[in-house]
Structure formats: structure tokens, C-alpha cells
Amino acid sequence: MTVITTSRSTSEQQEVSKDDSMLKQKAMMAKHFDRLTSARENGEKVCSTFVPGNLNELIMCFDFANNLPEVNAIQNGLRKKSGSYVMEAEKLGHSEDVCTYVKSDVGMMAKGNLAPNGKPFPDPDLLLLSYTGCFTFMKWFELLREQYKCETIMLHTPYEGDGKITDNMREYMVKQLKEDVIPTLERVSGVKFDIDRLRENLRRSAKAEDDLVYVLQTGRNRPSPIDAYFGGIYYIGPIFGAYRGTDDAIDYYKTLREEVDGRLAAGQGPVTPDGVMETEKYRLVVEGPPNYTSFRDFWKMFYEEGAVVVASSYTKVGGVYDFGFRHDPDNPLETLADYCLGVYTNRSLPQRVDMLVNYVNEYEADGLLINSIKSCNSFSAGQLLIMREVEKRTGKPAAFVESDLVDPRYFSAANIKNRLESYFQMVDQKRDGSAKGAAA
Numbered sequence: 001m002t003v004i005t006t007s008r009s010t011s012e013q014q015e016v017s018k019d020d021s022m023l024k025q026k027a028m029m030a031k032h033f034d035r036l037t038s039a040r041e042n043g044e045k046v047c048s049t050f051v052p053g054n055l056n057e058l059i060m061c062f063d064f065a066n067n068l069p070e071v072n073a074i075q076n077g078l079r080k081k082s083g084s085y086v087m088e089a090e091k092l093g094h095s096e097d098v099c100t101y102v103k104s105d106v107g108m109m110a111k112g113n114l115a116p117n118g119k120p121f122p123d124p125d126l127l128l129l130s131y132t133g134c135f136t137f138m139k140w141f142e143l144l145r146e147q148y149k150c151e152t153i154m155l156h157t158p159y160e161g162d163g164k165i166t167d168n169m170r171e172y173m174v175k176q177l178k179e180d181v182i183p184t185l186e187r188v189s190g191v192k193f194d195i196d197r198l199r200e201n202l203r204r205s206a207k208a209e210d211d212l213v214y215v216l217q218t219g220r221n222r223p224s225p226i227d228a229y230f231g232g233i234y235y236i237g238p239i240f241g242a243y244r245g246t247d248d249a250i251d252y253y254k255t256l257r258e259e260v261d262g263r264l265a266a267g268q269g270p271v272t273p274d275g276v277m278e279t280e281k282y283r284l285v286v287e288g289p290p291n292y293t294s295f296r297d298f299w300k301m302f303y304e305e306g307a308v309v310v311a312s313s314y315t316k317v318g319g320v321y322d323f324g325f326r327h328d329p330d331n332p333l334e335t336l337a338d339y340c341l342g343v344y345t346n347r348s349l350p351q352r353v354d355m356l357v358n359y360v361n362e363y364e365a366d367g368l369l370i371n372s373i374k375s376c377n378s379f380s381a382g383q384l385l386i387m388r389e390v391e392k393r394t395g396k397p398a399a400f401v402e403s404d405l406v407d408p409r410y411f412s413a414a415n416i417k418n419r420l421e422s423y424f425q426m427v428d429q430k431r432d433g434s435a436k437g438a439a440a
């Protein structure tokens with residue numbers, strides 16, 4: 001573990017603990033943005049696509065640089081730039097209720113479209129939409145299509161309304177891949193499709209996925225050596241971003257696994273920005289995306305109380321791997337279909353409830369906490385029902401806090417802290433009650 005100083009102003013400077021995997025990831029992110037912003041001078045084409053249902057292994061077969069608009073919005077949230085971008089988009093007529101990832105993106109485009117390295121993003125040559133359950137994805141790319149006037153592909157993923165993937169669904173997707181997606185990728189890139197290249201990329205994905213699952217499942221231990229929400233957001237970065245299917249991702253997850261194994265062997269808790277968490281007092285499952293504009297303040301409210309997140313649904317948004325799915329090089333197109341069909345945003349409400357109940361039980365959590373995101377309809381719809389169902393089926397207390405993804409106006413620190421404190425008291429009371437019941 002390394003201690004570094006943040007690059008904020010001197011008055012704000014503070015020492016932050018970082019694992020080597022975090023430093024490695026920081027370098028990967030920098031490399032990703034440098035590749036994108038120098039794509040034109042390097043003669044590379046650019047494909048924009050979304051995180052859930054991204055076809056990175058396929059995109060790589062055509063030598064595209066991969067631009068992920070949500071990743072850009074998250075970076076702008078963490079760097080405290082998204083607030084002004086969101087307001088810029090509202091000035092342009094976007095309603096207050098629109099997903100703030102979209103407004104951050106639109107505002108960023110209006111203000112020069114600068115990447116975190118300070119250089120402008122290139123215009124995309126292709127928009128590849130894997131439509132996986134969130135209607136906003138489609139509207140977002142309609143806006144981008146209007147702006148860039150480039151080719152657009154839509155891979156339609158049938159919603160898992162009945163909670164299962166049927167052969168028909170899979171065949172329907174493979175047909176689209178063969179007849180529409182791959183021919184368009186060939187035409188725009190000028191590169192011929194090579195299925196063996198796809199198989200190799202998928203093989204690399206599966207290897208990194210094994211290590212990611214291993215790391216996330218260490219949350220079952222006491223103490224948990226990881227925080228599966230705040231820390232988990234770093235862990236999913238490479239595999240949910242532009243690195244799935246690469247050697248860099250394999251290397252990153254191997255390093256991460258070794259670090260987590262080291263903490264596990266030493267009986268240590270997760271690494272927080274203030275160092276290793278000493279005492280694990282509360283074990284939580286969290287549903288919903290985090291707030292990025294006050295990410296560290298939000299996290300601090302948990303680790304200062306000894307609360308560690310042992311499992312979360314958000315770390316499954318770019319792929320659900322912990323129930324067995326891996327990208328399969330022997331069935332290259334079918335596996336891409338199964339991956340898209342299974343991502344969290346494409347799962348029905350009962351499936352989401354089952355998953356969270358499973359996490360509370362398997363990870364021996366004290367309860368469920370929902371961070372309901374004001375502008376994310378895809379996650380927020382049904383969360384009150386989810387809360388009641390999980391409470392009923394696990395007998396563990398659940399609670400609700402509200403914030404937003406990248407709009408700083410909707411992060412009320414005092415309110416959230418109050419609610420969290422009440423929730424921790426509720427967990428204490430429940431434990432006291434259970435202990436007395438057991439003694440009686």
C-alpha cells in the first residue's frame with residue numbers, strides 16, 4: 001500500500017491511502033483517455049458504447065478505441081466538474097428529471113468536450129447501443145446521433161421479464177450480431193471480422209472475471225477484507241470499462257486478488273481513504289449506484305461508524321458474474337448474447353429481490369441499504385418494494401437514503417448522515433432483540 005497526496009489545492013491536500021492495484025488502475029485510466037484523445041493522430045476509429053451490455057471483446061476485433069459516456073460522466077463527477085455541466089444541459093432545455101449522466105455528457109460537449117487529460121474527445125465514428133433495459137440509453141444515443149451524424153447500431157436485448165434466458169432470446173440476439181452488428185463494424189472500421197480473435201479476447205475476459213468474482217466473494221469473510229461498494233467501484237473499473245478482454249485487465253485483477261488475499265490472511269478489513277479499517281461493526285448490502293460528487297464524504301459516513309459493505313448490486317451493473325456466467329470462447333456470439341441478457345439493468349424486479357436476499361443471507365449482512373438515485377429511473381423504479389421484500393424475507397432491517405449520481409445539488413450530507421445513524425441504531429436494536437430472544 002502506498003500513501004500519496006491528492007492533487008487538490010494546498011488547503012484541501014490530505015494524505016490518502018492507496019493500494020498498488022489502485023495506482024495501477026489510475027495508470028490504466030490515464031492510458032485509456034490518452035488513447036482516445038490521440039485516436040485521430042494515430043489513425044484509430046472511435047466507437048461509443050455503454051457500460052451495461054458493452055461488447056468490448058467484439059469492438060476490439062475491429063481496432064476501435066472504446067469511449068464509454070457513463071465513465072466520462074463519473075470522472076467528471078469525481079473531479080467536481082459535473083455540476084456545471086448538468087446546469088449547462090438544463091440551460092439547453094434538458095429537464096431536471098433527466099439522468100444526470102446524460103446531462104453531464106451534454107454539458108461537457110457544450111463546453112468543449114474535454115477529457116480528464118484536458119484534451120478534447122474525438123467525435124465518435126460509430127455509436128453502438130446494446131439496449132439492456134434502460135430506456136435512457138436509447139434517448140441518450142439519439143442525442144449523440146443528432147450531434148455527430150455518425151453511424152448507429154442498436155443491438156436489441158430482450159428484457160428478462162420472466163427471469164430466464166430462453167433459446168429464442170439468444171438466437172434473436174445472435175441473428176442481430178451476425179446480420180447487423182458485425183457487418184456494420186466491418187464496414188465502419190474497414191477491418192474484416194476474425195472469430196478467432198474474438199475467442200482470444202473472450203478467453204482473456206473469463207480469466208479476469210474469475211479473479212473479480214473471487215475478490216468480490218471475499219466479502220463473505222469476517223472481517224471482510226474488501227468494501228464491496230465504495231472499494232468495489234474501483235474494482236469494477238477496468239472490467240466494466242474499456243479493458244475487459246485485455247492482458248492489462250488480467251494483470252490488474254491478479255494484483256488485486258493478491259492484495260485482497262494478503263489482507264484476508266492478516267485478518268484485516270478493507271482499505272479506506274484513511275487507511276485500513278480497524279473494526280468491522282456493521283455488515284451491509286447496498287443497492288443502487290453511489291453518489292460521485294461527494295464520493296469520499298459518503299464513504300466516510302460508513303467507515304467512521306465501522307460499517308462495511310459486504311455485497312452490492314451496483315458492482316454487477318456491467319455484468320453479473322457471481323452466479324456462474326463467464327464469457328465463453330467456445331460459443332463466442334452466444335456468450336455475448338447471454339452477457340447482455342444477464343446484466344443487472346436487464347433483470348426483472350423479482351430477480352433483483354432474489355439477488356439481494358441471497359447477498360444478505362450468504363454474506364451474513366446486518367441488513368440492506370438502498371441509495372436511491374433521483375435521476376436514475378432504471379435503478380430507482382421499484383426500490384421501495386425491493387426494500388420491503390428483502391426485509392420480509394431476511395428478517396433484517398432495511399433503510400433508504402437518497403442522492404444523485406453526478407448532480408451535487410442532490411447530495412445532502414446532513415440528511416444522509418442522520419438517516420444512516422438512525423439505521424445503525426436500528427441494527428443495534430435488532431441485534432439486542434435477537435440476543436435477548438436467544439437467551440430467553
Ligand code: SF4
Nearest residue numbers: 099134136376377378
Ligand atoms: S441506468 Fe440509470 S444512470 Fe444508467 S443511463 Fe439509465 S437512468 Fe442513467
